[in-house]
Amino acid sequence: MEIKYNLQGYLVYITLAAYALAFLATIARQKNFGRVLYVAGFFVAVAAFGYRWQHVKHIPLQNMFEVFLCLGMILPPISLFCRLILHVGAEGADMLIGFIILFPAGFIFHSEPQNLPPALQSWLFAPHVAVYMLSYVLMAKAAAQAVGQLVKSSGPSNPELVGYEGATYRMICFGFPFLTLGLISGSYWGKYAWGDFWGWDPKELWSLVSWLVYLGYYHFRYMFGKKHAWMNSAIALLGLLAIIITLLWVNLSKLFPGLHSYAS
């Protein structure tokens, strides 16, 4: 547990408080007030990210603190886009996800700035990590919808929103191109930095596992999706589990030594 007594830390804590209060307001049926807090939290998160960028003098996507800060920041606009364009709801769940994501950035991960190692000084660094961040948030939203399908089959109360199973599919369809782009840009970058498209590094293997789970989701849904709709949702949850392992366990555990250790 590490409390950050600096401006960077205070900005993260304000965002955390805003997301938590937004979630509480939403479940207390004060949706509009919840949204105001959520949007306010987003702007503070943008300020935290901008401050970090200015402080470390490169796009802050290098270590776990920066990655989780970015994940927490991009969640509100994604929620808004999904609700307005894709008709996928569960804003309350998004607020809770935002709080859960930002919590380790505020209290667990160290925030000392680090210099970029030579391998990360590439034009591919920002897009590669950014597309993965987008896909992870979208797949987390898909998993939240999948949980809805598994525990409450009646669907969302708002008739404008898509049912849980359909919403899971929409979220995965939205996130899968980003996941693919992340995998391919990583492989392309690996070829230019280290000489190999694929180094069989644990991080690479687990990102392949995540991609394969969603590939399996599409094939399974095509084959048996209507008959065993709950299974589609179970695979979506498995996908998120693979993502969590890729993002957290592979970087933090000493079980997986590899080329991506700078992200620890």
Place this chain on the structure above:
Amino acid sequence: MGNSKSKMYILRRASLWVTLGMIILLLVLSVTVSFKGADKASKLFNSEPLVVFWVFLTGLLALGIFFFPRLLRKPGLLSIHLGGIVILIGAMISSQKGHMLQKELLGRDKLYKGYLYLSEWPKEMEDSHLWNETLNEQVGRLPFTLRLEDYWMDYYWPEGHLLIQKYPVQPMPDLDDPNRTVLKLLSKEPEQTWLIPDRIGEEIELPAPLKKLKILQVIRKLQIRDRVTDRPRDTMNPALFVELEWADGFRDRRFVFPLNMPHRFQTNGFMFIYMFVKPQRWDVKDYYSDISVIDLKNRRQHRQTIEVNHPLHYGGYHFYQNRGDETEVPATAGEQRRMKPVGFTVLKVVSDSGVPVVFLGYWLLCVGVFWQCWLQHIIRYFGKRNQNGN
């Protein structure tokens, strides 16, 4: 007719089941081997049973296109499956076994991978031998030679400041030369202090008799022999090169050094110090190898500086900056007392066979996924809106 339709149905179902099985097998293998490290994973996925697996997977993807005419009608799905096939073929061509097969079938004798050791010393030394990663076993020779012209490392440089302090002074006659005056410090405490960051172009206004100071150059490793240089190789010797303007318009250019250096620049009661704190740990920013490639046939030369993320592509091979360092050798032949630093580098050399094929597969896969997941829905949405007259 009905019989052939049901047979096709069974084949489709079977191929989908096998596809799911292959995905699950690949998943299980990836998860299992991820605990054992990259080397063991690489060995497993390049082993003979897995070669069969990859060939089978490629065939299955091709069969999928044949069994499911829907794939031909859906450009996104077709592109995804074709992308998968092309990537796997490209990976096979670029693999070690692919190179061996190309040698046997096509007589194409191209090295798969190796490491090239190059040193700046002895001067003009060229080499074409490739070694294994630990450099203790030779794996082949390139059809051309390479020479290391220069090797250096760049470090993250800590931020410094230029400190200017004005001390109260009084003009006193010089006792040795009564025609001159010297400025005597009246106090050890400065009466005014200025601090500016060590960035080129930074300026500051100063009180009379001075007027203005501008930083012209931030030098990390200053060397003054026959000319002033900023050699990254040599030991740290930071300095600022500044231009000082007096109130009467006179301009002078001087070096400003850190406090621990013997040369201190002071004039008219102003003292200039380069505030530079040496970091406890130097983080490497990049490694550079300035390489000349010499074609043995026509002695034509190609010169390029290789750094991480910027490999050299020449003669069917990619050359990557792998590792390097400095060592010391006698400054002159036979003399052991005076040593000079020389750089050496190790380049990873990888054949470029199959690389364009893999890139083509990546494009097909990406275009297919974006088409299938996004574009077809967007086009359909706007098509419907236009039909409804919105």
